[in-house]
Amino acid sequence: MTNIVPPPPLLKVEHLKVYFPILGGVFRRPVGEVKAVDDVSFTVNRGQTVGLVGESGSGKTTIGRAIIRLTQPTAGVISYQDKAISKLDSAAFRPYRKKIQIIFQDPYNSLNPRFSIFEIIGEALEIHFPAMTRADRRERVAGLLDKVGLKRDHLDRYPHEFSGGQRQRVGIARALAVNPEFIVCDEPVSALDVSVQAQIVNLLQDLQEELGLTYLFIAHDLAVVEHISDYVLVMNQGKIVEAASAEAIYENPQHDYTRKLLSAVPKL
Amino acid sequence: MNSISLSQETYTQRLWRHFHADKFALNGLRIVILLFIVAALAPFLANSHALIRVADGHVSFPIFLSLEPIEWRFLLYVPLAGLVYFFRHRFIAHPGIFILAVIGFIAAVEIFLALTHPINDPTNDRDRPASFKLLPPIPYSPIESTPDQFSPPTWKHLCGTDSTGRDIAARMLHGARTSLSIGFVAQSIALTIGIALGGLAGYYRSWLDIGICRFIEVMDCFPPLLFILVAISLFESQNNMFYIMAVIGLTSWTGVARLVRGEFLRLSSLPFTLAAKAIGANDFRIIVRHLLPNALGPILVAGTFGVASAILIESSLSFLGFGMQAPTPSWGDILSDARRYIDFAWWLAFFPGLAILITIMSYNFVGEGLRDAVDPRLKMK
Amino acid sequence: MTMPLLQVENLGIHFGPTVDPVKAVDGISFSMQAGETLAVVGESGSGKSVTALALTRLLASPPARYVSGSIAFEGRDVLQLREGELRSLRGKQIAYIFQEPGSSLNPVFTIGYQIREAIELHRPEVRDVTAEIVHALDTVGIRNPASRLGDYPHQLSGGMQQRVMIAMALACQPKLLVADEPTTALDVTIQKQIMDLLKDLKRTSNMSILLITHNFGLVAGFADRVVVMFRGKIVETGPTAQVLQNPQHPYTKALIECVPKLGQKQHRLKVIDYAGIQ
Numbered sequence: 001m002t003n004i005v006p007p008p009p010l011l012k013v014e015h016l017k018v019y020f021p022i023l024g025g026v027f028r029r030p031v032g033e034v035k036a037v038d039d040v041s042f043t044v045n046r047g048q049t050v051g052l053v054g055e056s057g058s059g060k061t062t063i064g065r066a067i068i069r070l071t072q073p074t075a076g077v078i079s080y081q082d083k084a085i086s087k088l089d090s091a092a093f094r095p096y097r098k099k100i101q102i103i104f105q106d107p108y109n110s111l112n113p114r115f116s117i118f119e120i121i122g123e124a125l126e127i128h129f130p131a132m133t134r135a136d137r138r139e140r141v142a143g144l145l146d147k148v149g150l151k152r153d154h155l156d157r158y159p160h161e162f163s164g165g166q167r168q169r170v171g172i173a174r175a176l177a178v179n180p181e182f183i184v185c186d187e188p189v190s191a192l193d194v195s196v197q198a199q200i201v202n203l204l205q206d207l208q209e210e211l212g213l214t215y216l217f218i219a220h221d222l223a224v225v226e227h228i229s230d231y232v233l234v235m236n237q238g239k240i241v242e243a244a245s246a247e248a249i250y251e252n253p254q255h256d257y258t259r260k261l262l263s264a265v266p267k268l
Numbered sequence: 269m270n271s272i273s274l275s276q277e278t279y280t281q282r283l284w285r286h287f288h289a290d291k292f293a294l295n296g297l298r299i300v301i302l303l304f305i306v307a308a309l310a311p312f313l314a315n316s317h318a319l320i321r322v323a324d325g326h327v328s329f330p331i332f333l334s335l336e337p338i339e340w341r342f343l344l345y346v347p348l349a350g351l352v353y354f355f356r357h358r359f360i361a362h363p364g365i366f367i368l369a370v371i372g373f374i375a376a377v378e379i380f381l382a383l384t385h386p387i388n389d390p391t392n393d394r395d396r397p398a399s400f401k402l403l404p405p406i407p408y409s410p411i412e413s414t415p416d417q418f419s420p421p422t423w424k425h426l427c428g429t430d431s432t433g434r435d436i437a438a439r440m441l442h443g444a445r446t447s448l449s450i451g452f453v454a455q456s457i458a459l460t461i462g463i464a465l466g467g468l469a470g471y472y473r474s475w476l477d478i479g480i481c482r483f484i485e486v487m488d489c490f491p492p493l494l495f496i497l498v499a500i501s502l503f504e505s506q507n508n509m510f511y512i513m514a515v516i517g518l519t520s521w522t523g524v525a526r527l528v529r530g531e532f533l534r535l536s537s538l539p540f541t542l543a544a545k546a547i548g549a550n551d552f553r554i555i556v557r558h559l560l561p562n563a564l565g566p567i568l569v570a571g572t573f574g575v576a577s578a579i580l581i582e583s584s585l586s587f588l589g590f591g592m593q594a595p596t597p598s599w600g601d602i603l604s605d606a607r608r609y610i611d612f613a614w615w616l617a618f619f620p621g622l623a624i625l626i627t628i629m630s631y632n633f634v635g636e637g638l639r640d641a642v643d644p645r646l647k648m649k
Numbered sequence: 650m651t652m653p654l655l656q657v658e659n660l661g662i663h664f665g666p667t668v669d670p671v672k673a674v675d676g677i678s679f680s681m682q683a684g685e686t687l688a689v690v691g692e693s694g695s696g697k698s699v700t701a702l703a704l705t706r707l708l709a710s711p712p713a714r715y716v717s718g719s720i721a722f723e724g725r726d727v728l729q730l731r732e733g734e735l736r737s738l739r740g741k742q743i744a745y746i747f748q749e750p751g752s753s754l755n756p757v758f759t760i761g762y763q764i765r766e767a768i769e770l771h772r773p774e775v776r777d778v779t780a781e782i783v784h785a786l787d788t789v790g791i792r793n794p795a796s797r798l799g800d801y802p803h804q805l806s807g808g809m810q811q812r813v814m815i816a817m818a819l820a821c822q823p824k825l826l827v828a829d830e831p832t833t834a835l836d837v838t839i840q841k842q843i844m845d846l847l848k849d850l851k852r853t854s855n856m857s858i859l860l861i862t863h864n865f866g867l868v869a870g871f872a873d874r875v876v877v878m879f880r881g882k883i884v885e886t887g888p889t890a891q892v893l894q895n896p897q898h899p900y901t902k903a904l905i906e907c908v909p910k911l912g913q914k915q916h917r918l919k920v921i922d923y924a925g926i927q
Contacts, residue, residue: 055838055839056807163693163694193693194904194908195903195904195920195921196692196693197907198907198919201918202920222911223837223908223909223911227909227915246914260838264837264841265837265866265911266837266869266908267866267869267910267911268869268893
């Protein structure tokens with residue numbers, strides 16, 4: 001035992017609940033609710049990758065969206081560096097938009113088809129650094145493209161000119177534009193070919209080492225999650241059924257559902 | 269599938285390429301543009317004043333005496349807008365001088381119009397002696413009664429004359445301005461209201477959406493023509509052109525609003541909108557930069573069809589006698605006159621009917637071409 | 650040796666301009682015996698889906714151009730058939746299941762109605778169509794099938810929708826089932842169920858299955874033989890076990906290696922080195 005007090009976790013989720021009302025009738029009154037996330041708690045330490053694995057409808061995407069405030073939690077507290085961020089108003093949350101970013105699953109719908117690559121990646125800079133000149137922004141975006149393995153002459157191209165894997169790289173560059181600390185990776189490789197999936201997973205790991213990023217990696221494929229994560233949360237029907245290190249999940253799964261996920265991974 | 273269609277063209281270029289390949293749409297657009305040019309130049313094409321007149325050694329341009337203030341404004345402000353657009357980059361560099369110049373020009377025009385108009389100039393150059401005169405192609409003004417009543421189409425009166433001897437060709441050319449501008453302005457009003465309300469409903473959802481949707485349903489319960497007739501009879505004293513435009517616009521926005529609401533509902537749940545929220549874009553930015561440009565295709569299609577239906581509504585109103593006031597020519601008005609003499613004066617109904625048919629068809633072809641061009645399924649073809 | 654069920658010879662399919670076209674499929678040849686299960690593996694853009702659609706000329710021409718070769722199904726060249734003959738080939742002889750089960754089913758009709766339509770179209774001799782539908786749904790592992798006939802597609806999950814698609818394909822008793830990325834849009838747990846179902850069907854019927862996939866992980870333990878496609882060409886073909894254990898072509902090797910494996914945590918996943926592939 002050491003006497004060193006461990007640093008506080010970067011992100012702490014406590015008793016998070018997200019319920020969606022089911023609306024009905026002419027005036028669309030709530031007639032019931034869906035418990036998408038039902039009392040979930042976990043922490044993510046700086047520099048770590050925490051994997052969140054489960055099937056569609058398990059609530060894993062909702063957790064990611066609640067963290068980045070695309071969905072309002074029904075109850076519970078989300079803290080970032082020991083500060084509760086889930087109840088801040090949108091102006092107070094604004095600084096956290098620079099610290100917490102997100103990468104989406106669908107490479108075809110996650111980029112505005114009417115924007116050039118420069119506009120897509122540069123928009124966050126325009127919003128958060130209004131003093132930056134256009135030339136500076138172009139320079140910064142070109143640097144980001146280089147980081148994610150795209151070329152400078154892609155700047156003025158449009159999303160439809162790119163393959164799924166390249167689009168996902170653009171999505172990653174957009175998330176990196178504001179120098180975030182924490183990135184919610186919402187099924188970033190689920191829609192990609194396995195060959196492209198490997199490239200994107202490696203890119204995310206390279207970027208993590210280079211920039212000291214922290215990831216919440218959401219996926220339904222335990223093989224990918226086990227590869228990239230330090231710690232794995234298994235989710236089923238809105239609840240976390242098992243939480244353990246990546247090795248322990250594979251070597252000694254405790255919950256039936258985890259075993260089911262493990263057995264679903266295709267074996268070569 | 270997607271890898272095959274990778275190309276470098278932007279959305280607008282693709283839209284134009286598909287539109288261009290559609291011969292009906294392209295010709296429809298050509299006709300619409302031609303109609304607008306004809307309408308804009310109507311006073312120079314059909315007028316009893318000479319374009320150029322030389323008499324007693326004096327050269328004069330009597331046609332300018334016949335222009336109404338609104339025609340002067342159109343003639344001077346459209347080129348002004350063109351100039352401002354052309355020099356917009358210098359405008360950004362020297363906004364002060366630029367604004368001053370524009371305001372000065374407008375002030376000069378307005379003062380000139382206020383001092384010189386109204387001009388009551390009944391002169392008729394057609395019959396006045398002169399050593400040289402150049403008359404417009406149709407040398408009659410639309411409100412002028414000639415002695416030839418019920419003249420069938422002849423070389424003198426290309427489309428014949430009506431019961432008071434007014435030249436139908438002249439009335440048609442000037443009527444085009446009424447019909448086209450009503451279609452355009454009324455639909456602009458409808459689009460503005462429709463985009464604003466539909467956008468708010470689709471983006472903010474919840475109670476705002478419920479309220480706006482119920483409002484649209486209530487509006488849609490009334491037959492539009494009935495609605496318009498009631499509105500017009502309430503303000504009977506003021507049924508000028510702008511009033512008709514406003515009434516048509518205010519009653520025909522519901523379709524656009526539904527469409528925009530649907531598009532915004534769809535677009536605002538797409539990941540790229542979520543991504544914009546995640547990087548901290550505010551609502552205004554998301555609506556104006558992300559949602560509207562992506563919804564523009566379908567809005568444009570609806571707007572084009574809407575113009576056609578606004579022109580039809582105006583014609584119906586004029587036909588029923590609720591349209592423009594007497595001297596102002598409009599196609600529906602000529603048609604309305606034709607009703608009484610249809611058994612012998614076929615040309616009174618034929619020409620305005622044909623003009624309405626061609627205009628509506630052209631607009632519909634343009635609309636259909638646009639609809640096909642914005643259809644995302646085309647990407648696969 | 651008997652005549653193969655399907656024999657593709659030197660098939661070439663181009664898109665785009667005639668000068669410098671996109672050669673989506675560039676002179677490929679392969680064959681399938683009756684009852685055999687063949688997997689075509691390749692990345693997006695390799696031409697594997699184009700090949701699958703070409704088997705019944707589902708790929709419209711234009712824009713596609715069938716520039717060379719032949720597709721012989723039971724000895725008849727599909728590329729020479731008339732439209733009417735093609736319609737009796739599609740569904741009845743060669744049935745498809747696609748990646749998106751949700752958009753392959755018509756949302757306004759019940760699943761019972763949609764399967765009934767397929768049976769009535771292709772097997773007019775069937776007397777008791779309802780029993781046949783129930784049987785088909787039972788075969789694909791839908792519990793209590795008689796009570797599900799009135800369900801609409803949106804009432805079913807993605808995995809169930811794909812089962813219905815398979816049931817619809819099976820109801821016509823095709824000789825060849827083409828499964829074009831049947832599990833790509835599904836969760837891995839559902840993917841396993843669907844693949845297990847296809848394995849069962851393979852065992853219990855004499856139907857041939859052509860599996861189109863980008864994931865070598867699905868091929869092992871399923872396909873008898875594998876065809877690996879890269880940029881419109883076949884780079885390797887052979888019995889599955891042999892290809893997996895001893896891939897000859899560097900591309901095949903890379904494609905096998907990039908599949909993440911449980912319990913073998915590497916520092917980085919293997920990626921395909923395109924520069925090293927000729």
